[in-house]
């Protein structure tokens with residue numbers, strides 16, 4: 105029910121709007137980002153949508169429904185990218201949503217519900233150091249303090265105003281009219297490709313917990329200090345990294361997505377001939393089931409005590425830098441999406457999202473769910489990120505059928 | 514036979530010549546360094562020494578011997594410090610050497626040999642990124658390429674000229690007149706203190722080998738990539754750090770000093786939600802016995818292959834960034850030093866130096882040896898570095914007796 109060529113054309117056109125030396129970069133709040141939006145807005149208009157920028161700086165294309173009072177079906181994703189990558193991350197979902205509106209128009213299908221296609225502002229961690237600005241902002245979930253965050257010579261508040269938002273009413277945003285939200289996204293993982301599935305129906309968006317750990321040893325001369333008289337912070341931290349990996353691999357074998365990664369790791373004094381005195385590391389934990397994260401956190405507390413004793417170092421209490429709970433997809437929408445997959449003949453499976461998404465924020469105020477399409481080798485947030493256009497078109501067809509199903513029910 | 518108060522007074526005076534906010538910093542080539550030397554030179558003159566700066570920028574105080582043709586007995590150390598520390602590292606040995614000259618003068622003792630007290634230029638890794646400039650330079654061991662190394666707006670060549678050296682004749686320096694060299698230094702390790710010894714007689718200065726290892730994994734999304742599909746460079750590197758530690762601890766148990774430390778460690782991309790794709794780490798290995806280092810290097814080659822396979826990462830061949838052989842102390846001088854210890858009643862033991870020293874460079878052209886005095890808790894290269902003045906005075910007395918012994922033999 106959708107036109108794959110049109111999808112390819114739009115994704116190609118947006119890929120052309122990139123920092124020339126850093127494909128495929130189109131950072132939120134940049135002139136390139138606005139250029140991308142100008143393109144998307146024109147395509148929204150060509151699809152018969154009425155466009156606006158909401159208070160949170162989201163670009164929205166609207167099509168009124170036949171009946172009033174049923175509320176709005178919202179579909180979309182984001183068009184900003186991380187630095188140096190992301191040809192499909194967010195873009196695929198934004199264009200697939202647009203294609204739903206176009207297909208409805210092509211077929212002269214009128215919905216009872218109002219329909220809105222959204223390009224959320226700044227889903228990726230932005231120059232202001234925070235992410236999901238548009239989806240949080242649309243639903244009144246931006247902490248007030250964020251508005252005065254600074255990047256270069258402007259505040260986030262100014263940045264939102266520059267893209268056309270209205271910071272003065274931002275904190276009071278609510279969308280009580282939302283009847284439901286759907287997002288298509290590339291999987292950003294290898295599972296669908298490996299299992300030869302077309303669509304992942306996202307049961308839950310994993311909670312993300314970030315834990316900072318500081319290991320303190322003693323800076324001694326690397327040449328003269330006997331091996332058995334050292335308090336080497338790097339050695340202790342290495343044991344912690346390995347133990348976290350083993351523990352996470354164990355927890356990943358039980359039902360529910362689980363992952364834990366040490367992604368940031370910095371040593372002091374980082375000098376060739378000095379025994380490392382300090383390591384600060386950051387654990388990124390993801391759990392589909394909250395109790396898994398609770399178990400992991402308790403395990404971490406015990407592990408750092410055990411390692412501190414074994415290696416003669418001091419490890420301060422782990423600091424929970426951030427801690428978000430998992431967000432389940434609305435059960436009714438998961439069923440809708442499954443029916444839609446069956447209608448278009450898409451091979452599907454249920455799966456969790458290990459990555460955070462705008463859907464998690466919209467889900468706080470309305471029934472929301474998302475689907476994944478496969479991406480090559482699970483690579484994402486890099487120049488090599490790739491999704492086959494036929495897979496995206498299949499996903500757009502699922503969205504199309506699901507929106508019609510939501511409209512009827 | 515020495516005056517402990519004079520030693521304390523001089524060390525105290527030099528401690529006063531420090532960057533005020535970074536005790537006890539007196540970096541080679543800085544105005545403070547020259548101020549320190551002005552003090553030392555005045556004290557050399559007061560001790561009846563004739564002072565000069567040699568081609569390599571070493572400050573030398575000379576006292577002619579009674580007989581000509583016997584050559585020069587050289588005693589000394591260095592007065593420069595690392596950033597943020599080193600009240601005694603080098604300074605203790607420079608002042609102890611000066612005290613030997615003073616005591617000879619006080620007692621009207623004339624030596625047959627010429628005697629020179631030396632303050633070597635830039636023993637510590639300097640702003641030009643290289644160390645032991647004075648001891649290498651005095652003996653024609655500075656690689657020509659070093660002279661054009663740059664720091665700020667000057668080359669090493671200009672830096673040496675500014676302290677009074679003569680770069681135009683530097684590469685041709687030789688000291689065929691050297692009859693022997695002695696250096697006193699703080700141990701920079703905990704052994705003498707722990708064993709309640711006064712003096713360590715250094716059997717050998719360990720060879721220092723630096724090995725750079727690059728671990729390459731794959732940057733994947735930390736949220737979405739299943740635990741069993743990762744090539745995590747940090748996990749593999751952590752295993753390597755732990756294995757190096759275990760191996761070095763084993764090798765340290767066999768005769769001969771051995772230590773290995775990972776002191777530099779840097780991960781990429783170092784982002785919270787990305788599986789680390791790369792770790793570059795530097796191993797600092799120290800061996801008193803060369804074959805121990807050869808064994809360690811062979812073990813490293815095997816270890817990286819094993820770890821690369823086990824963790825699905827790529828580890829390029831370890832790069833030997835630098836590789837210096839151990840330098841034994843001249844056996845005749847070790848005996849001289851032992852006799853001197855017995856004469857002054859110092860409790861002594863033989864031990865290796867895990868740290869590099871100027872002595873290693875002078876040993877290439879003349880009989881050379883060194884003694885250690887205890888330092889508190891083995892701490893060095895930090896503001897807390899401390900040595901008891903009585904211990905330094907005891908060491909100076911050993912030097913005094915040893916110089917007289919060398920003069921007679």
Ligand SMILES: NC(=O)NCCC(=O)O
Nearest residue numbers: 292458459460461736786
């Ligand atoms: N979808 C996505 O990559 N979100 C970024 C936040 C995260 O999951 O680490």
Ligand SMILES: NC(=O)NCCC(=O)O
Nearest residue numbers: 327377701867868869870
């Ligand atoms: N003595 C001393 O600390 N030398 C510095 C070079 C080293 O041994 O790491």
